[in-house]
Amino acid sequence: MIAVLKKKITAALAVMAGIFALAGCDEERRINSDRLPEEARAFISQYFPGKDIIYAEKDRDDRTVSYTVRLSDGAEIDFDEDGGWTSVDCNLSPIPEGIVPQAIYDHLETYVPGGTDIFKAERMWGGYEITIRDGRDLIYDADGAFVREDR
Numbered sequence: 001m002i003a004v005l006k007k008k009i010t011a012a013l014a015v016m017a018g019i020f021a022l023a024g025c026d027e028e029r030r031i032n033s034d035r036l037p038e039e040a041r042a043f044i045s046q047y048f049p050g051k052d053i054i055y056a057e058k059d060r061d062d063r064t065v066s067y068t069v070r071l072s073d074g075a076e077i078d079f080d081e082d083g084g085w086t087s088v089d090c091n092l093s094p095i096p097e098g099i100v101p102q103a104i105y106d107h108l109e110t111y112v113p114g115g116t117d118i119f120k121a122e123r124m125w126g127g128y129e130i131t132i133r134d135g136r137d138l139i140y141d142a143d144g145a146f147v148r149e150d151r
Contacts, residue, residue, distance in 0.1 A: 036083065066078060066081065094133075
């Protein structure tokens with residue numbers, strides 16, 4: 001009986017240790033903007049000239065590293081470990097042209113009259129998810145060809 005109880009306690013302690021170990025793998029910390037990857041700093045300079053970085057964060061989740069940046073105009077940009085953008089959210093203003101393929105803008109001109117303003121763009125596996133002025137989310141492939149509208 002005592003041996004069974006010891007095994008149960010040992011198993012419970014092992015499970016708890018595993019949970020605490022996994023919880024400790026997620027680490028977010030504020031960093032200076034000069035610690036961002038060069039590609040991320042170049043992206044900000046090219047598409048958001050004159051905007052200051054007011055917040056930069058490095059996030060380490062298991063073996064994945066990513067960065068989040070907030071700019072003085074309210075834009076929030078996420079980058080992967082190498083500094084490639086993964087998400088650009090300009091909140092109440094359109095994202096700068098050139099971030100997503102021109103084919104997306106070309107499609108929007110005919111698909112959404114007057115709706116060529118993109119407020120958020122996310123790179124996802126195989127393409128892009130964009131959010132336009134009226135709040136609709138549109139999915140495009142990696143070349144900018146329209147795939148579907150998410151509702």
